[in-house]
Amino acid sequence: MTRKRPRLVRAVRIAKALLSTQYAYMLEYRAEIALWAISGVLPLIMLGVWQGSGAATRAGLNPQQLSHYFVAAFVVRQFSVVWLIHVFEEDTLTGKLSPYLLQPLQPLWRYFCAHLAEQATRIPFVGFLLIGLATINPDLLWRPSAGELLWGIAALWSAFILRFLLQTLAAMLCFWSERAAALDRLLLIPYLFLSGLVAPLDTFPASIKRIALATPFPAMVDFPARLLSGLPVDLGGGLLSLLIWCLILAPLCWWGWHQGVRRYGAMGA
Amino acid sequence: MIQVRDLSKTFRVAEKQPGLQGTLRHLLLRRHRDVEAVSGLNFSIEEGEMVGFLGPNGAGKTTTLKMLSGLIHPSAGELSVAGYQPERRQCGFLEQITLVMGNKQQLIWDLPPLDSIRVNAAVYGIDAIEAKRRVSELADMLELGEELHRPVRKLSLGQRMKAELLASLLHQPRVLFLDEPTLGLDVSAQARVRDFLAEYNRRFGATVLLTSHYMGDITALCERVLLIHQGQLFHDGDLEALTSKLAPFRQVRLELQRAYPMAAFEAYGTVESHQEHQVMLLINRNCLTETVAALLSNFPVVDLEVNDPPIEELMRSLFSAAATSALP
Known part of the structure; x- marks a missing residue:
């Protein structure tokens, strides 16, 4: 206990220092982050597409449920964006990773805190976009219950961690390949179609839905979006799926890191 | 403090001939070549020593520093720094060393150096009061003041290098690996950095291994030099002995x-x-x-x-002979 407490205090202090510094750094790029936030409107575009067709109604979703789902998916997407592989690829190729490796802190924590700081910077822009939506059509927004909000935020944050772990695993390829970010572009295809970002999972044919549910992607968008929008959802099953995928990916990331870092050439440094 | 036994590092590099034919051949039948950056290096450095590490470009100096700091793994040989195996990168080891590279920076470009320094203090577990005292002490030694509050991108090269040194030495490492710390600096900034390093070594008894292409850095700071030549140790001793050996x-x-x-x-x-x-x-x-x-x-x-013939001239002739012999 006497050893654990100082370690915990130190971890909290590191987290505070990293988060506040990264937040200050992200604020320097606020205009860019505002543009990223605007560029994440795919679910709102998909809402427009789906509203015009009767497919959602045939899948058991009324127009209001459909619009709430896509607005929730928009929020989930905004706060689960992961760009680790792109900076990690650059840092590995140019040797910028070297100073991080020379400090007694696992470098991935820096990237993780940078993502959290970026999310905090994004909050006002997402708020403005939602206010804009409400101005255009007040029916697009709803007031979730305390439970929906609580579980929704927990699922959203877990979805972010899952996406971060998945991309961390892909990023470990940077130690072997100079263009590992290409893998992320490949992963974007199943992420877009199987996560529920372009269509609610309920609208999928049963066989496709079964395949989708066997992957980690629905837990990244469909599950938290359903929770936030108040659609019927298997809470235990969704949380369990998030947990299982995180438990699968975390050791793989650890293994990938330890194998990969041995190959690091610290080029450019 | 530092022991190096039969240290070697080999890099595998892909070879490609120019032109379309070379590109297609490279695509279908990739050829690799092993490049021996460091070969059978042996030396040891006592605690508190300041040692110059000399050699022409591509001699293996930076590769050796990267191995000593644990950034890259050796292909063969044994290394011990402050009682640790560097490649294991244990926290106890990382808390005792630093690697400063003149052509690389750890400071966050868009923020003042103090922000990066605050993160370093937290990472190394230095409490706020002690961190403030150390920053003040090092800033005095480096003649840094309000520069620490300005974004790094607004600093001159010399100011940036001094801020880099401050950030890298906040945890008071016992072993300093310095790779061209005065690269690109003007004469007065070079002198300031040299004076600082000498003072740091005197005050904290740190062990320093320094590479520099400015002989002035070496002659001002190091009684002992290691000259690495084509990946192998050519000389280990004082500068005068090196002069006698070369001429x-x-x-x-x-x-x-x-x-x-x-x-x-x-x-x-x-x-x-x-x-x-x-x-x-x-x-x-x-x-x-x-x-x-x-x-x-x-x-x-x-x-x-x-x-004595000027050491720069002797080194230049040795290095140019090396470059000529390296040509195919």
């Missing part, structure tokens, strides 16, 4: 009362230059005293000067 002769300049023919001096050594009253001879170190005595007794000498 087993000394320059003797004579000013005479009257002119003598060149042939009159050929028995004493190699005549480097000859102009009526002035002669420059290269004389073997082993018989310097007797030869100078003979010259003084046999010629009407007005002035006599004995010099």
Whole structure:
């Protein structure tokens, strides 16, 4: 206990220092982050597409449920964006990773805190976009219950961690390949179609839905979006799926890191 | 403090011929070549020593520093720094070392250095009061003031380097690996950094291994030098011994009362230059005293000067010979 407490205090202090510094750094790029936030409107575009067709109604979703789902998916997407592989690829190729490796802190924590700081910077822009939506059509927004909000935020944050772990695993390829970010572009295809970002999972044919549910992607968008929008959802099953995928990916990331870092050439440094 | 035994590092590099044919061949039948960056290196450094690490570009200096700091894994050999195996990168090891590279920075570009320093303090577990004291102490030594509050991108190269040093030394490492810390700095900034390093070494008893292409850095700071040449250790000792090794002769300049023919001096050594009253001879170190005595007794000498050839010149000729021999 006497050893654990100082370690915990130190971890909290590191987290505070990293988060506040990264937040200050992200604020320097606020205009860019505002543009990223605007560029994440795919679910709102998909809402427009789906509203015009009767497919959602045939899948058991009324127009209001459909619009709430896509607005929730928009929020989930905004706060689960992961760009680790792109900076990690650059840092590995140019040797910028070297100073991080020379400090007694696992470098991935820096990237993780940078993502959290970026999310905090994004909050006002997402708020403005939602206010804009409400101005255009007040029916697009709803007031979730305390439970929906609580579980929704927990699922959203877990979805972010899952996406971060998945991309961390892909990023470990940077130690072997100079263009590992290409893998992320490949992963974007199943992420877009199987996560529920372009269509609610309920609208999928049963066989496709079964395949989708066997992957980690629905837990990244469909599950938290359903929770936030108040659609019927298997809470235990969704949380369990998030947990299982995180438990699968975390050791793989650890293994990938330890194998990969041995190959690091610290080029450019 | 530092022990290096039979250290080697080999990199595997892909080879590609220029042109379309070379590109297609590279695509279908990729060829690799093993490049031995460091080969069988042996040396040890005592605690508190400041050692210069010299060698031409591509000699393996930076690769060695990267292995010593644990950034890259050796292909063969044994390493020990402060009792640790660097490649294991244990926290206890990382808390005792630092690697400063003149061409790389750890400071966050868009924020003032103090923000990065605050993160470093947290990472190394230095409490806020102690961190403030150390920043103040190091800032005094480096003559840094309000620069610490300005975004890094607004600092001059010299100010940035000093801020880098401050950030890298906040945890008071016992071992400093410095790779070209004065690269690109003007003369006064170079002198400031040199003075700081000497003072840091004196005050904290740190062990320093320094590479630099500015001989001034080495002569001002290091009594001992390691010269690495084609991945192997060529010299380990003081600078004077290196000079003797690279040039087993000394320059003797004579000013005479009257002119003598060149042939009159050929028995004493190699005549480097000859102009009526002035002669420059290269004389073997082993018989310097007797030869100078003979010259003084046999010629009407007005002035006599004995010099070592400039170390820069000796190194340059050694390195250019290395570059020529490396050509295919």
